[in-house]
Amino acid sequence: MPGASIFYDLEPLLEQVSKPIQYVGGELNSTVKDWQCGGYDADGRELTVRWALMYPDAYEVGVPNQGVMILYEVLNERADALAERTYSVWPDMEAAMRAAELSQFTVDAHRPVGDFDVFGLSFSTELGYTNMLTALDLAGIPLHAADRGEDDPIVLAGGHAAFNPEPVADFIDAAVVGDGEEAVLAITDHIAAWKRQGRPGGRRELLLRLARTGGVYVPAFYDVDYLPDGRIQRVAPAADTVGVPWRVSKHTVMDLDAWPYPKQPLVPLAESVHERMSVEIFRGCTRGCRFCQAGMITRPVRERSITGIGEMVKKGLEATGFEEVGLLSLSSADHSEIADIAKGLADRYEGTQTGLSLPSTRVDAFNIDLANELTRGGRRSGLTFAPEGGSERIRKVINKMVSEDDLIKTVAAAYGAGWRQVKLYFMCGLPTETDEDVLQIADLAKRVIDVGREVSSRRDIRCTVSIGGFVPKPHTPFQWCAQLDPEQTDARLAKLREAIRSDKRYGAAIGIRYHDGEPGLVEGLLSRGDRRVGRVIEAVWRDGGRFDGWSEHFSYERWMRCAEAAFDDTGVDVAWYTTRERTEHEVLPWDHLDSGLDKDWLWADWQDALDETEVDDCRWTPCFDCGVCPQMNTDIQVGPTGKKLLPLTVV
Amino acid sequence: MPPRQRVPEGPAPDPAVQKLRIQYAKRGRLRFSSTRDFQRALERALRRAAVPMAFSAGFHPHPRISYANAAPTGTASEAEYFEIQLREHRDPAALHRDLDEALPEGLDVVVVREAAAGALADLLEASDWVLDFADVDVATLGAATDRLLASDRIEVTRMMKRGPRTFDVREAVLHAQAGPADGPPYSARLGLRLRHLTPAVRPDDVLSALADVADLRPTRPPLVTRSRQGPLREDGTVADPLASATDEVAVTD
Numbered sequence: 001m002p003g004a005s006i007f008y009d010l011e012p013l014l015e016q017v018s019k020p021i022q023y024v025g026g027e028l029n030s031t032v033k034d035w036q037c038g039g040y041d042a043d044g045r046e047l048t049v050r051w052a053l054m055y056p057d058a059y060e061v062g063v064p065n066q067g068v069m070i071l072y073e074v075l076n077e078r079a080d081a082l083a084e085r086t087y088s089v090w091p092d093m094e095a096a097m098r099a100a101e102l103s104q105f106t107v108d109a110h111r112p113v114g115d116f117d118v119f120g121l122s123f124s125t126e127l128g129y130t131n132m133l134t135a136l137d138l139a140g141i142p143l144h145a146a147d148r149g150e151d152d153p154i155v156l157a158g159g160h161a162a163f164n165p166e167p168v169a170d171f172i173d174a175a176v177v178g179d180g181e182e183a184v185l186a187i188t189d190h191i192a193a194w195k196r197q198g199r200p201g202g203r204r205e206l207l208l209r210l211a212r213t214g215g216v217y218v219p220a221f222y223d224v225d226y227l228p229d230g231r232i233q234r235v236a237p238a239a240d241t242v243g244v245p246w247r248v249s250k251h252t253v254m255d256l257d258a259w260p261y262p263k264q265p266l267v268p269l270a271e272s273v274h275e276r277m278s279v280e281i282f283r284g285c286t287r288g289c290r291f292c293q294a295g296m297i298t299r300p301v302r303e304r305s306i307t308g309i310g311e312m313v314k315k316g317l318e319a320t321g322f323e324e325v326g327l328l329s330l331s332s333a334d335h336s337e338i339a340d341i342a343k344g345l346a347d348r349y350e351g352t353q354t355g356l357s358l359p360s361t362r363v364d365a366f367n368i369d370l371a372n373e374l375t376r377g378g379r380r381s382g383l384t385f386a387p388e389g390g391s392e393r394i395r396k397v398i399n400k401m402v403s404e405d406d407l408i409k410t411v412a413a414a415y416g417a418g419w420r421q422v423k424l425y426f427m428c429g430l431p432t433e434t435d436e437d438v439l440q441i442a443d444l445a446k447r448v449i450d451v452g453r454e455v456s457s458r459r460d461i462r463c464t465v466s467i468g469g470f471v472p473k474p475h476t477p478f479q480w481c482a483q484l485d486p487e488q489t490d491a492r493l494a495k496l497r498e499a500i501r502s503d504k505r506y507g508a509a510i511g512i513r514y515h516d517g518e519p520g521l522v523e524g525l526l527s528r529g530d531r532r533v534g535r536v537i538e539a540v541w542r543d544g545g546r547f548d549g550w551s552e553h554f555s556y557e558r559w560m561r562c563a564e565a566a567f568d569d570t571g572v573d574v575a576w577y578t579t580r581e582r583t584e585h586e587v588l589p590w591d592h593l594d595s596g597l598d599k600d601w602l603w604a605d606w607q608d609a610l611d612e613t614e615v616d617d618c619r620w621t622p623c624f625d626c627g628v629c630p631q632m633n634t635d636i637q638v639g640p641t642g643k644k645l646l647p648l649t650v651v
Numbered sequence: 652m653p654p655r656q657r658v659p660e661g662p663a664p665d666p667a668v669q670k671l672r673i674q675y676a677k678r679g680r681l682r683f684s685s686t687r688d689f690q691r692a693l694e695r696a697l698r699r700a701a702v703p704m705a706f707s708a709g710f711h712p713h714p715r716i717s718y719a720n721a722a723p724t725g726t727a728s729e730a731e732y733f734e735i736q737l738r739e740h741r742d743p744a745a746l747h748r749d750l751d752e753a754l755p756e757g758l759d760v761v762v763v764r765e766a767a768a769g770a771l772a773d774l775l776e777a778s779d780w781v782l783d784f785a786d787v788d789v790a791t792l793g794a795a796t797d798r799l800l801a802s803d804r805i806e807v808t809r810m811m812k813r814g815p816r817t818f819d820v821r822e823a824v825l826h827a828q829a830g831p832a833d834g835p836p837y838s839a840r841l842g843l844r845l846r847h848l849t850p851a852v853r854p855d856d857v858l859s860a861l862a863d864v865a866d867l868r869p870t871r872p873p874l875v876t877r878s879r880q881g882p883l884r885e886d887g888t889v890a891d892p893l894a895s896a897t898d899e900v901a902v903t904d
């Protein structure tokens with residue numbers, strides 16, 4: 001019977017596998033609804049719309065994900081819909097499930113994923129693509145959308161990676177770009193109406209209806225033509241479709257206070273990567289960092305009000321019992337009332353053993369004041385700053401406007417206030433970068449320690465330099481640039497390491513953490529790939545590729561070997577997708593997905609980057625015509641409201 | 652002037668004024684929670700239930716909770732125990748209700764009592780276990796149990812953190828009795844009373860022993876539930892570790 005629990009059959013497996021708690025569900029604030037909660041119509045047709053939501057990574061990474069938590073809650077609040085969650089199973093569980101012939105299941109009611117109407121996947125990163133194939137295969141859903149039947153779920157991709165869904169175009173039925181909360185409800189309405197009408201036209205008609213809204217991308221309805229040299233000639237609605245738009249728009253929720261989700265955050269029993277509750281204080285960012293896909297695709301800025309934030313923190317803590325609250329956003333200190341928020345929350349929760357944290361802050365002294373406020377009576381261990389580029393020149397290229405003197409002043413204030421460790425985050429492989437730009441990271445770190453020792457009069461202060469390889473992303477000014485190949489990335493990082501290690505005056509005071517360049521190249525292939533990359537993903541998965549975001553599972557050799565075979569007769573290769581610089585008028589695989597950003601503006605900003613010209617934040621300065629506001633008929637939504645957080649009354 | 656090393660501001664944490672012992676059950680799917688999973692869930696539930704926990708001092712204050720002899724991951728239990736210290740007095744009945752409400756379903760508070768003297772861990776001398784088999788009949792299980800009891804010594808090997816370790820199972824088995832299960836999907840039930848030894852002999856060690864001496868190899872692992880743990884009475888039964896001397900009379904097996 002569809003929707004029946006397979007838990008009894010899973011139990012013997014749970015006795016054998018590692019960390020079985022991740023497969024049992026039952027988290028505080030999780031929901032299990034009746035499979036027929038939407039009831040039946042007069043003709044006995046069932047009307048419930050059912051979503052299986054997947055974060056395609058291990059449970060410990062997926063369960064704290066805000067996006068999935070929000071969609072899970074808004075869908076379950078609807079009387080005629082239900083949503084359950086599923087995560088990637090570890091290889092030991094996958095082997096046990098295959099041996100026992102058990103399906104990919106939801107953790108909430110242990111229902112087979114294939115029984116749901118929609119199988120929605122949230123892709124924060126492209127490295128989850130192989131995990132999607134495992135889940136589809138375990139669920140008994142054909143890997144290719146073209147092979148699916150009437151009773152298979154609609155496989156729907158969302159999340160930041162969905163802004164270029166072309167590499168997974170063969171495997172998904174549809175993609176939604178932008179904010180999900182209103183979009184999933186609109187899709188639910190369409191499915192409910194289609195069911196009520198007796199499913200006219202079957203699966204294809206449903207997908208057509210969704211595509212015609214202009215907000216759901218159905219890859220099968222678009223044809224891609226290629227030029228002889230391998231570039232894309234044109235992406236256009238297929239001849240046999242009517243009313244399918246040339247471009248698909250992103251979804252934007254304008255009033256965050258109207259969407260105070262998650263109201264009831266999930267509290268897993270298992271340990272997860274974020275052992276805290278998160279409250280999103282604003283969405284979008286207009287700092288204009290040119291490497292940052294999140295900042296570009298989530299425009300415009302929309303703030304949650306100070307009172308809305310206070311309410312969410314209060315209710316969330318009551319609902320969860322978490323010991324820590326993170327105030328989430330892409331640049332938290334940029335909220336127009338952040339000082340009052342920090343002070344108000346610190347006052348409210350003083351003496352309650354409740355930690356407050358502010359991730360993603362910029363490099364200036366104001367942030368030290370905020371961090372001090374949030375740790376009033378508590379421990380001050382480490383502060384993280386992200387200058388991103390080692391030299392002032394490269395910081396102009398990426399539009400990360402912080403001078404070296406600002407940075408030194410900031411860390412001096414941090415060490416002076418009792419912080420003992422400063423972590424600095426950088427990228428390697430940025431456009432126009434030379435060895436010299438990266439080597440300046442060493443000089444910067446040494447200055448940081450010198451200043452820290454001076455202001456703190458202590459020798460045990462530390463500075464950790466953390467470096468990630470830059471991966472160019474779609475819908476950013478760097479979407480045209482050449483990615484640095486792994487050999488050069490590794491060589492540059494080796495020089496930096498030598499420059500830091502060779503200076504014995506600093507010894508253990510400076511730590512350096514970096515990843516080698518190989519996974520970044522695969523991420524680059526998947527980020528800026530087109531439909532031809534799908535066969536590589538499938539080949540890698542068939543060869544055993546799983547959990548590509550995990551170094552112990554990732555195999556560069558396998559990706560390169562499978563890519564070479566899969567690209568054999570195409571005239572393109574991995575280098576063509578990654579280390580090749582694109583020209584202005586090349587049709588990019590994601591051009592028909594509208595992030596609101598004007599392609600001409602992105603190009604102009606790319607040229608400004610090459611000229612080392614910076615652009616201000618449009619929240620405080622006039623508009624730069626990136627295109628989002630007029631295109632989406634939206635506007636930046638910022639305070640201040642002038643309100644304050646009042647003390648909580650003791651009940 | 653250079654800043655000195657920071658120490659926590661304000662007065663020392665409030666002292667503990669009340670010590671409570673709590674019996675809880677681990678049921679259904681939450682039998683797959685580990686000891687650490689339970690600890691995380693409990694600390695959050697205590698905050699949700701606004702229990703006035705006493706905390707340790709320092710920059711990393713911890714609620715004062717002590718755990719005793721938790722059942723292994725995968726086994727259900729009706730008799731798990733921990734002890735908490737409060738900085739304000741609370742009515743045990745009210746705390747029972749609030750904490751049970753705050754814990755996820757399947758982690759259920761059974762009894763809350765004022766702590767008696769002595770260490771809780773010292774009271775936990777033996778456990779009663781129930782093993783429900785889905786694919787073994789009562790006669791087969793009974794025969795296997797007889798062979799187990801007829802042996803003087805049965806060595807099994809289990810993988811421990813520091814490598815494989817071989818130890819005797821038989822000494823820990825105070826009592827073993829096969830009988831019918833309550834109903835489908837289970838067909839037969841094994842009742843076990845195990846003395847807590849070092850290393851601890853667990854029900855899965857007894858299953859290894861049954862495979863050894865009687866070739867009992869169920870295709871589906873049995874559902875294992877701890878039904879009781881506590882001090883060993885002189886008559887060889889397990890008593891309630893939270894019962895006071897006067898309660899003791901009321902406890903029956």
